[in-house]
Amino acid sequence: MLVKSKATSDSSVSGSCRRRLCNTVYRRPRLTNIRIDCDASMKTHVMKTVSNSVAALRQIHSVRRSVTRPVLLSLVTSLVISRLVATLAGLPVYLSNRLQSVLNAAARLVYSARKYDHVTSLLQELHWLRVPQRIDYKLAVLTFRYLHGQAPSYLTGSLLRTADVESRRHLRSAMTNLLVVLTTRCSTIGDRSFAPVAPRIWNSLPSRVTSSLSLTTFKHQLKTEHFTRCFI
Numbered sequence: 001m002l003v004k005s006k007a008t009s010d011s012s013v014s015g016s017c018r019r020r021l022c023n024t025v026y027r028r029p030r031l032t033n034i035r036i037d038c039d040a041s042m043k044t045h046v047m048k049t050v051s052n053s054v055a056a057l058r059q060i061h062s063v064r065r066s067v068t069r070p071v072l073l074s075l076v077t078s079l080v081i082s083r084l085v086a087t088l089a090g091l092p093v094y095l096s097n098r099l100q101s102v103l104n105a106a107a108r109l110v111y112s113a114r115k116y117d118h119v120t121s122l123l124q125e126l127h128w129l130r131v132p133q134r135i136d137y138k139l140a141v142l143t144f145r146y147l148h149g150q151a152p153s154y155l156t157g158s159l160l161r162t163a164d165v166e167s168r169r170h171l172r173s174a175m176t177n178l179l180v181v182l183t184t185r186c187s188t189i190g191d192r193s194f195a196p197v198a199p200r201i202w203n204s205l206p207s208r209v210t211s212s213l214s215l216t217t218f219k220h221q222l223k224t225e226h227f228t229r230c231f232i
Contacts, residue, residue: 042088046095053080053102057109064109073126076106081128088135090192099131124231133226136201143179143198144210144218158195177210178203 056079064072084099091099107122108115123130129137145151146159160180179199184191191197202210209225212218 042091043095046088046091046098049083050098050102053083054105056080056083057102057105061109064112069110073110076110080106084131085134085138089139089194089197091131091135096131103128103131120231127223127227129223129226130230133230137222137226139194139198139201140205140222141215141219142194143202144212144215146198148215150215155194159198177207 057076060072060075060079067075080102084103103123104119107113107119107126107128108117110126111122113119113122142151142155143159146155147161162176162178162180165180179202181199181203182196184193184196205222205225209218209221212221
């Protein structure tokens with residue numbers, strides 16, 4: 001028997017089970033290259049991503065004088081920027097800032113700027129979105145693919161168009177590309193899942209973007225829209 005007394009069941013067992021759960025969750029998701037902690041804050045994943053990205057930037061920095069700027073940009077994009085691209089919806093601000101600091105360091109490395117030089121103009125020159133806009137961009141693209149039957153099968157049934165809801169067909173919103181925003185009970189986890197987050201991001205986009213006929217056109221207009229919101 002695991003439980004032998006009330007004291008054991010109330011304190012020590014619950015604590016040990018919690019520790020086992022956390023240890024199990026930390027080790028399990030290796031196939032997706034994402035580390036999930038027991039409170040779903042993504043802190044472990046972000047910190048590991050930042051650590052690996054900084055290590056890659058140091059290696060690139062050591063050879064920056066031996067390569068041209070296009071090659072340097074290619075190295076930074078493939079070895080650093082690719083690590084930051086993830087659909088981490090609802091990421092806390094302090095974790096988002098950690099990822100943004102890596103993006104800023106990468107931009108300074110490409111242009112050989114100093115540590116405390118202003119980075120906004122460099123990001124604009126590189127046409128790099130900031131981390132929050134990158135997350136929204138990835139989720140919007142995934143939503144577009146879902147609505148056009150190109151998304152993974154495990155997302156089936158996650159989204160619903162306003163026009164498909166019988167009680168809303170007489171509303172003006174039924175004539176648009178809007179999606180139904182689901183309500184959740186838990187704001188820390190539920191609000192960060194694909195079903196409630198994707199409609200919010202999709203509905204915030206102008207119709208000229210959401211009405212795109214092809215994925216290529218959608219990505220181009222979406223990038224322009226986010227770039228405008230980010231820097232202009």
